[in-house]
Amino acid sequence: MSELFDQLEFVEDPLYERIINDLLEQQYSVIDNFFTDDEVVLLRNSLMAKYEEEQFKKAAIGNKFDEQIIKSIRGDFVLWIDEQKANAAETRFFHKINHMTHYLNKTCFLGILHKEFHYAVYPEGTFYKRHLDTFQNDDRRKLSFVCYLNDEYWKNENGGELVIYQEKNGVEAAKSLYPLPGRVVIFESQLLEHEVKTVLAAERYSITGWLKTR
Numbered sequence: 673m674s675e676l677f678d679q680l681e682f683v684e685d686p687l688y689e690r691i692i693n694d695l696l697e698q699q700y701s702v703i704d705n706f707f708t709d710d711e712v713v714l715l716r717n718s719l720m721a722k723y724e725e726e727q728f729k730k731a732a733i734g735n736k737f738d739e740q741i742i743k744s745i746r747g748d749f750v751l752w753i754d755e756q757k758a759n760a761a762e763t764r765f766f767h768k769i770n771h772m773t774h775y776l777n778k779t780c781f782l783g784i785l786h787k788e789f790h791y792a793v794y795p796e797g798t799f800y801k802r803h804l805d806t807f808q809n810d811d812r813r814k815l816s817f818v819c820y821l822n823d824e825y826w827k828n829e830n831g832g833e834l835v836i837y838q839e840k841n842g843v844e845a846a847k848s849l850y851p852l853p854g855r856v857v858i859f860e861s862q863l864l865e866h867e868v869k870t871v872l873a874a875e876r877y878s879i880t881g882w883l884k885t886r
């Protein structure tokens with residue numbers, strides 16, 4: 673009975689439908705203004721406060737690699753976000769994520785049961801070499817989600833673009849996406865190789881996360 677009511681209440685959401693179509697057609701979706709200007713400011717302030725309190729750690733890539741090798745692969749600093757201890761900004765963030773996840777599970781039977789998100793800071797001169805988000809042997813990662821928290825003065829000359837690699841008709845195509853405030857990029861974690869180009873003369877702020885099965 674409750675299922676019947678669920679169906680009656682179901683309202684198609686044009687934004688989520690676009691994301692689903694994009695994922696089916698091209699394995700990634702770019703949504704500008706997924707987060708409002710206010711939400712971006714609140715999240716950036718939250719990130720910066722924690723960064724200044726030195727809560728961030730150098731990002732790792734599994735435990736087989738020493739610091740020098742890690743540095744040649746990625747140079748960002750990260751801080752995992754605990755939903756149970758979320759502040760006001762993070763609560764709003766998770767509300768949007770959970771709403772979208774619920775819709776995806778319901779309409780696409782994605783079976784997303786878990787999620788993990790971290791803040792990331794890329795200081796000047798850092799990058800993240802081309803990779804697949806499942807390289808740590810974690811095939812539970814289904815969708816990767818990146819949201820940019822830079823301010824409105826971010827310029828293309830700052831670099832730090834996300835480049836997504838795809839094969840089209842046997843030829844590799846590279847799509848560059850600038851880390852503009854409020855912009856979200858969602859992509860198939862197990863299918864799309866990508867990289868973060870070197871950040872020039874700026875600090876690059878974001879939240880990255882994964883929607884996971886099992």
Ligand SMILES: O=C(O)CCC(=O)C(=O)O
Binds near residue numbers: 866
């Ligand atoms: O920040 C980005 O644009 C992508 C980050 C990324 O690829 C990762 O953390 O795995």
Ligand SMILES: [Fe+2]
Binds near residue numbers: 803804805866
């Ligand atoms: Fe990645």
